[in-house]
Amino acid sequence: MDARELIDISVAFDARTPPWPGDTPFSCGWAWAMADGASVNVSKWETSPHVGTHADAPLHVLRGGVGADALPLAPFIGPVRVADVRHLTGAITLAQLKEGGWKAGTTRLLLRTGRSTAVGRFPAQWPALAPETAAALVADGLQLLGVDCPSVDDRESKTLDVHHVLFSGHCYVLENLDLEAVHAGEYRLFAPPLKVGACDAAPVRAFLAPALTGERA
Numbered sequence: 001m002d003a004r005e006l007i008d009i010s011v012a013f014d015a016r017t018p019p020w021p022g023d024t025p026f027s028c029g030w031a032w033a034m035a036d037g038a039s040v041n042v043s044k045w046e047t048s049p050h051v052g053t054h055a056d057a058p059l060h061v062l063r064g065g066v067g068a069d070a071l072p073l074a075p076f077i078g079p080v081r082v083a084d085v086r087h088l089t090g091a092i093t094l095a096q097l098k099e100g101g102w103k104a105g106t107t108r109l110l111l112r113t114g115r116s117t118a119v120g121r122f123p124a125q126w127p128a129l130a131p132e133t134a135a136a137l138v139a140d141g142l143q144l145l146g147v148d149c150p151s152v153d154d155r156e157s158k159t160l161d162v163h164h165v166l167f168s169g170h171c172y173v174l175e176n177l178d179l180e181a182v183h184a185g186e187y188r189l190f191a192p193p194l195k196v197g198a199c200d201a202a203p204v205r206a207f208l209a210p211a212l213t214g215e216r217a
C-alpha cells in the first residue's frame, strides 16, 4: 500500500468535533500527569461513541441487540463505491442514487452528502435513504452503508427506520465520515470498528486506498 495514495476519511474523537445536540461531547482528562510528578501521562476519556467516525451496532436501535464488540469485520474492509448526493435533500430514491454513482451489485456504499461534522459544525439537516431505497439496496446485496453526515436516518427521525432495515438485512453502518476530498468512484475501504464491549457504537479509523484492478465494489 502506497501511503501517498491513502485518503484518511475519519472525523476525530476530539473536543472540537460537535456531538449530536444534547449528546456527550468528547473530553480528555488525565489519570496520571508527568506535570504532577507521575512517571507517565495516562489519559481518561469521556465521550459518546457517536462523536467522530464510528460504526453503529444493532444495540443502538434494538433492545437486546448485539453490541459493537460483536460486529463482523468483513463488511468494513474491501471494495467500496462512493456516490455523490450533495445536491439532494430529503428521502433519497434509487433513481437518485443511480445518478449519484450507485450501481447494481454494490456491496459497500459511501454517501457523500456534504453535511458532515468534519467542517466543525453539526449540520441542520441532511438527505437520507428512503426506507424503501435501503430495502432495495439490502435485497441487492449491500453489506455496508457509510455516510459523511451524523446518521443514516434523518435528523428528526424517532423510529430510525433506515437503521432497522439495514440491520435486519445484516448490513452495517458507518457514520460521520469525512468525504470532503473524495470523488464519486471505486476505492478500497479499511474501517474496522474498535472492539468496545457491549456498547451501541464503536470508534473507527477509516481510510480509502485505490481500487484494485478487476475488483468490483
Ligand SMILES: N[C@@H](CC(=O)c1ccccc1NC=O)C(=O)O
Binding pocket: 020, 023, 050, 056, 150, 151, 152, 153, 154, 155, 156, 157, 158, 175
Ligand atoms: N433522532 C433521534 C436521535 C438520534 O438519532 C441520535 C442521537 C444521538 C446520537 C446518535 C443518534 N442517531 C444516530 O444514528 C431523536 O431525535 O431522538
